[in-house]
Amino acid sequence: xxxxxxxxxxxxxxxxxxxxxxxxxxxxxxxxxxxxxxxxxxxxxxxxxxxxxxxxxxxxxxxxxxxxxxxxxxxxxxxxxxxxxxxxxxxxxxxxxxxxxxxxxxxxxxxxxxxxxxxxxxxxxxxxxxxxxxxxxxxxxxxxxxxxxxxxxxxxxxxxxxxxxxxxxxxxxxxxxxxxxxxxxxxxxxxxxxxxxxxxxxxxxxxxxxxxxxxxxxxxxxxxxxxxxxxxxxxxxxxxxxxxxxxxxxxxxxxxxxxxxxxxxxxxxxxxxxxxxxxxxxxxx
Amino acid sequence: xxxxxxxxxxxxxxxxxxxxxxxxxxxxxxxxxxxxxxxxxxxxxxxxxxxxxxxxxxxxxxxxxxxxxxxxxxxxxxxxxxxxxxxxxxxxxxxxxxxxxxxxxxxxxxxxxxxxxxxxxxxxxxxxxxxxxxxxxxxxxxxxxxxxxxxxxxxxxxxxxxxxxxxxxxxxxxxxxxxxxxxxxxxxxxxxxxxxxxxxxxxxxxxxxxxxxxxxxxxxxxxxxxxxxxxxxxxxxxxxxxxxxxxxxxxxxxxxxxxxxxxxxxxxxxxxxxxxxxxxxxxxx
Numbered sequence: 189x190x191x192x193x194x195x196x197x198x199x200x201x202x203x204x205x206x207x208x209x210x211x212x213x214x215x216x217x218x219x220x221x222x223x224x225x226x227x228x229x230x231x232x233x234x235x236x237x238x239x240x241x242x243x244x245x246x247x248x249x250x251x252x253x254x255x256x257x258x259x260x261x262x263x264x265x266x267x268x269x270x271x272x273x274x275x276x277x278x279x280x281x282x283x284x285x286x287x288x289x290x291x292x293x294x295x296x297x298x299x300x301x302x303x304x305x306x307x308x309x310x311x312x313x314x315x316x317x318x319x320x321x322x323x324x325x326x327x328x329x330x331x332x333x334x335x336x337x338x339x340x341x342x343x344x345x346x347x348x349x350x351x352x353x354x355x356x357x358x359x360x361x362x363x364x365x366x367x368x369x370x371x372x373x374x375x376x377x378x379x380x381x382x383x384x385x386x387x388x389x390x391x392x393x394x395x396x397x398x399x400x401x402x403x404x405x406x407x408x409x410x411x412x413x414x415x416x417x418x419x420x421x422x423x424x425x426x427x428x429x430x431x432x433x434x435x436x437x438x439x440x441x442x443x444x445x446x447x448x449x450x451x452x453x454x455x456x457x458x459x460x461x462x463x464x465x466x467x468x469x470x471x472x473x
Numbered sequence: 474x475x476x477x478x479x480x481x482x483x484x485x486x487x488x489x490x491x492x493x494x495x496x497x498x499x500x501x502x503x504x505x506x507x508x509x510x511x512x513x514x515x516x517x518x519x520x521x522x523x524x525x526x527x528x529x530x531x532x533x534x535x536x537x538x539x540x541x542x543x544x545x546x547x548x549x550x551x552x553x554x555x556x557x558x559x560x561x562x563x564x565x566x567x568x569x570x571x572x573x574x575x576x577x578x579x580x581x582x583x584x585x586x587x588x589x590x591x592x593x594x595x596x597x598x599x600x601x602x603x604x605x606x607x608x609x610x611x612x613x614x615x616x617x618x619x620x621x622x623x624x625x626x627x628x629x630x631x632x633x634x635x636x637x638x639x640x641x642x643x644x645x646x647x648x649x650x651x652x653x654x655x656x657x658x659x660x661x662x663x664x665x666x667x668x669x670x671x672x673x674x675x676x677x678x679x680x681x682x683x684x685x686x687x688x689x690x691x692x693x694x695x696x697x698x699x700x701x702x703x704x705x706x707x708x709x710x711x712x713x714x715x716x717x718x719x720x721x722x723x724x725x726x727x728x729x730x731x732x733x734x735x736x737x738x739x740x741x742x743x744x745x746x747x748x749x750x751x752x753x754x755x756x757x758x
Contacts, residue, residue, distance in 0.1 A: 424538060
């Protein structure tokens, strides 16, 4: 738990319903005992923080199989919140059924289309019918409420706990290297820079003049100072066809001298620049 | 019409149904008189060309407001077709109704959610109800078949022609800078390099070793030769969390000496590289 705030004061907003992977990520990041606030849309995460209904937000930004969730980059720019942490959640789908039901009884499996697709080979081996639902946690709730002993849901172990279901099979996904990276959002920035013993990551967004070589020059401010970029993402600029905003993650904290100089240098090149946050890097083994 | 093939032999596959913006793009690119082949999915465009049911494909790759269509980058890599052209379609939504119907009679407007969103301010001014449909061309067909004089569709002028509807209002979109860039696909590459009087664009995909500064080094092969990049896009590599494939568009043809040397240089840095096509650049004013 990298945050010093008492967990009793934490209300983490997430998109989805109780039992969603995003809620699981919030609980794993902050620790058990926090409050969580389900939101209908990703934008609701931002407004619930701004309106003080939540203290933090858990925003999925990228999945290792399907790529970035691009509209969430747009929301980071639109709403002025700070990124204070990151969390890599291992997305592992469990086959969940009513207590007492056996695997060989299952005929139908409900889940979100992406979860069904990610478990396709294993589901085919079981010879079950795939039924599309709006989300993974919702399909777990459906199994609890439906009382159909031939039906199962693909959802998180956390959803199984929330809805009192039994785990028939763990790790149903065909590709085990399935991670979602979450950004932890907050209105203010409580992350104290502690140069010793902690690696930081910083996320910035900027645009460059529409002239040849300008992105290369922007990237050189990091390369010339041996600052490691871990991610680059581009998004369109509304009203300027084929011009882009660039979102970059780099290793380092804005209070680190080397990084501060790089950003100062980037300021000479960029037309627009904003720091979205410096936060402890989560090492992934 | 930058292609030398006789247009009578052209069968252009596109995703959507008759009257779709993609079909309009194919007709504007190749000229009237070509055949078009509607496809259910983007992947069907690729298979229809491979199975010789179509000679060409019209693949939307990016919209100036909503950004890249990322799964189509994945399909470019998966299927080994050549990019032989590009086309920028101005996406302009018309309000289409049955012949004889007047604007003040309209109560309901049907279209794809994105088209409805792009025309929101203008629709609100008209005080009409917005009804979500699967696609723009489908909503035009619905108006033709429904015979409801109080209903209209938001779709292309081309859809209006296809379904015999009347254009009540042109340019319903709130932001006029709405373009979709299409890539023209083909099994072989008939684009002859003509260094005089023609600018080319090349699209490549590559990956770099997961070490600091490797993307910067890859980009330097272009910057050091004054080759202008117009687009960079990253996509996840399945099975290697947080490693990326990069798709780059640059100005120049692979047979141009400067570009050939840059790609040779990139070959020293990249772990994987493939040229997806060199094609005439479409100038956009």
